[in-house]
Amino acid sequence: MSRHVPGPRARWAGAGAALLLLLAGLAILLAGYGTGMRLTPCWGGCRSGGELGTVLTALTPEQLSIVESGRWWFGHAHTLREGLGPFFNAQSCLECHDTALEQGAPRSVPGGAGRDNQVGPFHTQALHAGRTDPDGTFDGLIREGGEVRHQRTIQDLVPGCVLPPQTVPPDAPFVSPRQAPPLFGLGLIDAIPDEAILAQERAAKPDGVRGRANLGPAMDPFVNDHVVGRFGWKAEYTSVLQAVADQYFVHLGMTSPYEPMEITTPRYWVPNAPAPQISELPEPCRQALAWPYEANAKGEVVLALAEFVRALRPADPTPSPAAERGRQVFAETGCAVCHLPSYTTGPDPDAALANQPVPLYSDLLIHDLGPANADGIVAGLAHGSDWRTTPLWGLSHRPYLWHDGRFSAGRDGILGAIRAHGDEAAVAVERFAALDAADRDDLLAFLLAL
Numbered sequence: 001m002s003r004h005v006p007g008p009r010a011r012w013a014g015a016g017a018a019l020l021l022l023l024a025g026l027a028i029l030l031a032g033y034g035t036g037m038r039l040t041p042c043w044g045g046c047r048s049g050g051e052l053g054t055v056l057t058a059l060t061p062e063q064l065s066i067v068e069s070g071r072w073w074f075g076h077a078h079t080l081r082e083g084l085g086p087f088f089n090a091q092s093c094l095e096c097h098d099t100a101l102e103q104g105a106p107r108s109v110p111g112g113a114g115r116d117n118q119v120g121p122f123h124t125q126a127l128h129a130g131r132t133d134p135d136g137t138f139d140g141l142i143r144e145g146g147e148v149r150h151q152r153t154i155q156d157l158v159p160g161c162v163l164p165p166q167t168v169p170p171d172a173p174f175v176s177p178r179q180a181p182p183l184f185g186l187g188l189i190d191a192i193p194d195e196a197i198l199a200q201e202r203a204a205k206p207d208g209v210r211g212r213a214n215l216g217p218a219m220d221p222f223v224n225d226h227v228v229g230r231f232g233w234k235a236e237y238t239s240v241l242q243a244v245a246d247q248y249f250v251h252l253g254m255t256s257p258y259e260p261m262e263i264t265t266p267r268y269w270v271p272n273a274p275a276p277q278i279s280e281l282p283e284p285c286r287q288a289l290a291w292p293y294e295a296n297a298k299g300e301v302v303l304a305l306a307e308f309v310r311a312l313r314p315a316d317p318t319p320s321p322a323a324e325r326g327r328q329v330f331a332e333t334g335c336a337v338c339h340l341p342s343y344t345t346g347p348d349p350d351a352a353l354a355n356q357p358v359p360l361y362s363d364l365l366i367h368d369l370g371p372a373n374a375d376g377i378v379a380g381l382a383h384g385s386d387w388r389t390t391p392l393w394g395l396s397h398r399p400y401l402w403h404d405g406r407f408s409a410g411r412d413g414i415l416g417a418i419r420a421h422g423d424e425a426a427v428a429v430e431r432f433a434a435l436d437a438a439d440r441d442d443l444l445a446f447l448l449a450l
């Protein structure tokens, strides 16, 4: 999905430009409040960081202003003039990442706006597809518009433009609906050193659990300080910046210095082939894309979006005696072998992120969960049945569980998710099934309090 595009990690660069963008957007933002956009404004309110949807403490005023600009862009419905399309899935990040957290509300509201934008049988917002080529390699449909299918095109917005959305080619057997994860705490995960995850990969593990770090040449085209994948359902992204730049490109069709080439026709980026050109698009679709968008061309919007995501603070667990007992049962059952209780961040230029505990309940490694969970999609070192251990922090705020959103939140959904683990998790799941009722209830109380 991502490509090799060298570029510096210019965090906080372009602060002045981001501020200008912020001011430019302020009027539209105020207008947006009347139209159902439920973002909590940061001005003054984001500093203290006590509630979900607020940002980490210890941000400088300069950082806060970039974060606020990023928050604005996150909810903004992008226009043609700003570079939307030609193929896209949504006009804003918030259309898919719409849990309460991103809206700044204290608890999640199952069935938010974007949750109706279903592309699979469950509550999913994106569709990945692919096939195995005759030589045995995975093909993420790179000649047909890419692995992530685009449900919309600018034909919805440009009179006379005929540009049908992408479907799944009949000879692509792998179809993988994915839900958009909530984005809380990602800055802390970003700041975990590669070495800590690699040490966890090497550590001896009981119960036949293996676990691999997702890394390789396909990873990390943008940043030089991480090579270990940690974001995305298959740990296919190494950093928040990489994830955000790719999401901006893949779902909104927004190019940037990080993702400079347009998806034009069905054609997409192919190694060693000429880049697709806007000129390949039919008229009058092409004319609608003729405006260059300066701010985005310099990457400031991507940086502001990334800083907003990095600044979102994680949820606080709700302590109780049952939850405390359940934490113990969780460890004894073998869940914590993969759902590692915590990592610690390394030194980081951001004081808010440096040397912090990260109680995420994930090892950030990919694990084989067996054929029942195989979607056939390859991402870096992750194969069809490999998935990243989902961080369980904030579980009680997630409206749906599992990569394809097949379980609802709450006790029954959690029980379903536990039963759905296979292969590497089989021993832990068997142990869970053998727990007496009191221990099982404590374990669930622990999870529901996260």
Ligand code: HEC
Pocket (backbone or CB within 6 Å): 074, 089, 090, 091, 092, 093, 094, 095, 096, 097, 125, 126, 178, 179, 180, 181, 182, 183, 186, 230, 231, 232, 233, 234, 235, 236, 240, 243, 244, 247, 248, 251, 252, 305, 309
């Ligand atoms: C059409 C729906 C959709 C839109 C729009 C969208 N995303 Fe996503 N996002 C997803 C899905 C689905 C995933 C999971 C990707 C995968 O399969 O690994 C994801 C993953 C992410 C992740 C990694 C999260 C994690 O915990 O691993 C980040 C960060 C992210 N998105 C940010 C953004 C930003 C910023 C925008 C706007 C520029 C955006 N997304 C727009 C659907 C969407």
Ligand code: HEC
Pocket (backbone or CB within 6 Å): 209, 333, 334, 335, 336, 337, 338, 339, 367, 369, 373, 387, 388, 389, 390, 392, 395, 398, 400, 401, 402, 403, 404, 414, 417, 418, 421, 424, 425, 428, 429, 432
């Ligand atoms: C071998 C590693 C492993 C073990 C052991 C394991 N898990 Fe998981 N867990 C995962 C992976 C990988 C996923 C992501 C599955 C997916 O979405 O495809 C996951 C997902 C989950 C989810 C769904 C989270 C969400 O938001 O979608 C819950 C809940 C969960 N695990 C709880 C548990 C419990 C409780 C135990 C112990 C009985 C356990 N897990 C044992 C690897 C493991």
